[in-house]
Each structure stands twice: as C-alpha cells, then as structure tokens.
Amino acid sequence: MMCRSVRRRLSDYLDASLPARTLLEIEVHLEHCAGCRREEQALRRVLALTRRFASRTVPVDVTGAVLSQLGTVPAERVRWPMHAAILSATAIAALSLWAVTSTLTDRPQPPVAVAARTLHDQSRDAQALGSDGLILAADIPDLGREGWRR
C-alpha cells in the first residue's frame, strides 16, 4: 500500500472501521514507514489532547435546576405533518362514505367505520368550538382488537 492511501485511511484506521485485510495492510505499512508512523502518532496525540482538555464537567447542579422546573414544563402536543393530515382526512372521508352506503344497504359495519364516524364528528365539533386544529393521539378512538367480519 502506498503512503498516500495509508494517510487517507488513517482516521478510519484509528477507529478500526476498515475491513480486516485493509487494517492489516496499513499495520504492515506503518511498521516499515517512519513518515506514516509519525502521522499516525500525531493523530493519536491530537485525540489524547482533546480528550484531556476539552472534556468538561458541568460546574453547577443542572439536575436540581431541571427537576425544579419540570412541573412547569407542558408536554408538547403532537402536530400532525401535512401529508399525514391529508392522508387521514382522505381515509376518514372514504370510510365515512363506505359507512353511509353500508348503512343504506343494511350491512353490518366494521368497528373501523364506527371509529371513523366518531373521529369525523369530533373533528366537526372541534371546528365548531374554534379548536386550534391539533389532534391528540388520545382523541383517536380505540378500534379494539376485533377485526371486522362480514
């Protein structure tokens, strides 16, 4: 292996994040090449120095400060991304349509259709009340484990 390829791989060599054969080739090269060995040693010293001087210990009690404020931190509400909202709205519309048609034809309704109608009604109520448009996971009705059977 040439010096140039060895030096290009020295960082990965220090992390041992190269194939075993490449690691071995570099090791063999370093045994015989004083210049590349100096480079490798210099990089090792850089890491040792930064670990020694740049690692820090927090000088005050962060844990206490954080704990004293935890009671005042509200949990963030999950804002649905736009594409998820569009997909959900489409699914709800399709299921609602299906539920209406199945009611007209006197067929049994799957739990998912009932849930969709509930969610649709909640959404309409929220709009009427001037809600901020956020939907929480808790707002989604539990569909249960029972699958729909015709």
Next chain:
Amino acid sequence: VIASSFSATDVAAAPRSPTDQYLVLRAKAGDTRAYGELVDRYQDRVYTLVHGMVNNVDDALDLTQNVFLKGYSRLGQFREDAVFYTWIYRIAVNTCIDAARRRRRNPEPYSLDDPQYADNSCEPSSSSVYDDPYRSLINDELGARVRAALSGLSPILRGAFILHDLEGLSQQEVAEVLGCPLGTAKSRIQRARLELRERLRGFVEEPSS
C-alpha cells in the same frame, strides 16, 4: 395506561442500576426522579457537547438546562426502540443550531467581562496535583491551545468531532444525531481530526530523526 401501571412501591422494586430505557419508561409515566437520574447520567456529556458548540460557559449552562427541559417535554415522542443518549444529543445539537441562528440575528456586543475570556472552569482536575508551577503553566497553555484549536473548527466539523471523539459515539450514531448519511459523518470526523492536527502541529509532532 403506563402511569397507572406503576405505583409508589415500584420505586423500591426498581433495579439498582436501571437502564436508560427503564428510566425513560418511568419518566414517561410521570416519575420526575427517574428523569432526574437520566439528567444526572448525561449532564456532563451534554454540557461538553454544548460548550464545544457555543464556547461560552453561561450560554452552555443555559442551553444544557434547556436541552433537558425540551427532552422532558418531548418524552411522548421518544420511540421505544430509540437510544436515549443519541436522542438527547440530537436535541442538544438542534438547540445549539437554533441558539446560533438567534445570535446571528441579534448579535451581542463583545464585552471584556464575558466569562469566555476568563474561563478557568474547564481546567483538567489533574492540574492541581502539579507542585511544579512551570509545569502547571505549560499545562494551562496547552489546554488553552487545544480548546482554541477545537473552537476554531467550523460548527459542522466540531459537532461531529465532539460526538465521536469526546463523547464516544460510533460513526453510525454520529450520523443519526446529525441527521446525515454515514459517509458524510465519517468524512466530517476525518476532516475535523486532520484540521486539528494542523492547528496543533507544534504540540503533537515529534522531531523527525
């Protein structure tokens, strides 16, 4: 549901050295002491990362506190299969980026009273054991050079270097925290090391024989 599944007696039954996953689960259930344990575990590491990014003690302390408060408020978004420290590091990196953006928009005037110009809080603890003042002086000088070299890196390289070489994250974990491909993370780590090697040339090279 999770909250009701834990009771006060569970605290006594908790493992002696609970895993992060266990503590996160308890914290999600409203156990603030469990979250305090997580803060205790990671405060130095988060502080090292944040200080490396902002290079100012007061800002680093405020931001470190904010990182953990944000973490608590976002526990509901923490996935069961996630790793707490990569998750909290990601919040830390994003918090530092936001703070840097804010500072660019509203730059503060430089002041000689700024703690960064009189920052001695990060001296290695071993420094005090030196009886030889000359050696201690060299040690202080070397520390200052190393920190200056690190703060001279671009934030992108500095973040990758700190996460990998100071915090001990794998290259894959660095990529996850920084939200970049593995190859990009590897390249940033390598460039940071080589740049530091250049900046510290006089301190890390042995004279060639």
